[in-house]
Amino acid sequence: MEFCGLFSLKDRVAIVTGARRGIGAATAILFAQAGADVAISDIEAGTGELDAIAGIIKQSGRRALALKCDVSLKSDIDNMVQKTIDTFGQVDILVNNAGGGRPGSLLELSEDDWNFTLNLNLKGCFQCCQAVAKHMIAREKGAIVNVNSVESLRAVRDISHAYAVSKSGMTLLTRQFARELPKHGIRVNEVAPGSIRTEMMKPVWSDPERMERLRTMSLWGRMAEPEEVASAILFLASDAASWVNGHTLIVDGGYMA
Template sequence: MNAPASLDRFRVDGQVAVVTGGAHGIGLACVQLLAAAGARVVVVDRDAEAAAAVAGGIAGALAFGLDVADAAALAHTMAVIAQQTGRIDILVNNAGTAIRKSTQELALEEWNQVVAVNLTGAFVCAREAARFMPAGGGSVVNMASIMGMSGGGLYPNISYQTTKGGLVNMTRALAVEWAGRGVRVNAVAPTWTRTGFIGPLASTPALMDRIRAVTPLGRLAEPDEVAHAVLFLASPAASMVTGHVLAVDGGFLAQ
């Protein structure tokens, strides 16, 4: 086997990659890595100013301010992206939110807010992006979580866990439904990752100690470690992989 040619399978040269929640944390790491691997990246984020700043530092990148909970705006944005780029090859469904409250304290409005972003938003993103994926190609990578595959237990987070569990099975269902048209659908399930998303948790040293204790590798993930899993699943290197959920969790789910 020609090793350099095999490594080229991890590149995504000339492909259009849309990353939601792409201005911060894991999404930002995905944008930077996909661009380095040859993609033309589109940074989509509710923080329009931050999205523009990220895109401004990457040749050929585009930026759109968008709340994925707004289905009509989302559909319009995907159509505009396709109009400006010609197609969409890769979607990284990364936008997400969490309201960490116990079930008894969580208001229905808060539950609906998390569902609208983490589950409905991801569904609409995938549905609309897939309309513009080329025949016989295309890749969707959903950002799930170990909390979608585990009851957790360190603190209550029912709406996040439920929506991420739904995203896991949405990944499988779309993979089966879209296999015939050549669109692969996979997910990455990170552990706690060192980003602003876990900021309130990181301010509690005892909780951080417990997280490390339940993680066999004994540490949090770094954003680029999650991004590398995303690149693999999005790239031709994973051409026979669909319906898979790749845990980047330091062994948490292996216990």
């Protein structure tokens, strides 16, 4: 295959969760530029942001489907997968990007906050993988990319929290699926971004003091842009990564080195 063809997603169908903004939106747009039709979903589907991303995808000459989906709800996931298949006929790529959580020290965290964070980051990823893999198995091919975090690698914050625990579980989930699914032609990998300039990190980039601290700690003196993670996700989703499976691709500018 030609060099550029390796990175092409021409005529593939992708689902990207949590895609109304941030890393999910950047990934969906890049996938469309690489030739994919994209189903974009988010828990917040009525703000106009998801439709705006769908509009950008269509401008690239690809098809887009905007769906409301809370990844912590199995019924929403089943609906997202079914509607994608009804519309596009197949699913080749799944990006489990939806994520977040409620902050707080593990010592103080309520059961409700623990469940919220684990259901979103860990159970949500598991259920999306399971639902989509069942369709990929029938076609004997597919690629799944989970959006993890450097916080899964070691306890980097002063206060421990459920987000890091849930993301650490995601790594084993990625690896378990990566062992189970190759016999069906499906690869499963994850990216682990460092600090990325999205709404999630607004408390940092909108606070000059915290931003200055981050600049000092970062090897590059800056926060990364969502597109810099999207390109790593594209690599893992594409045939260029045909022999990459069960891998955690750290995308942090070397922070954890």
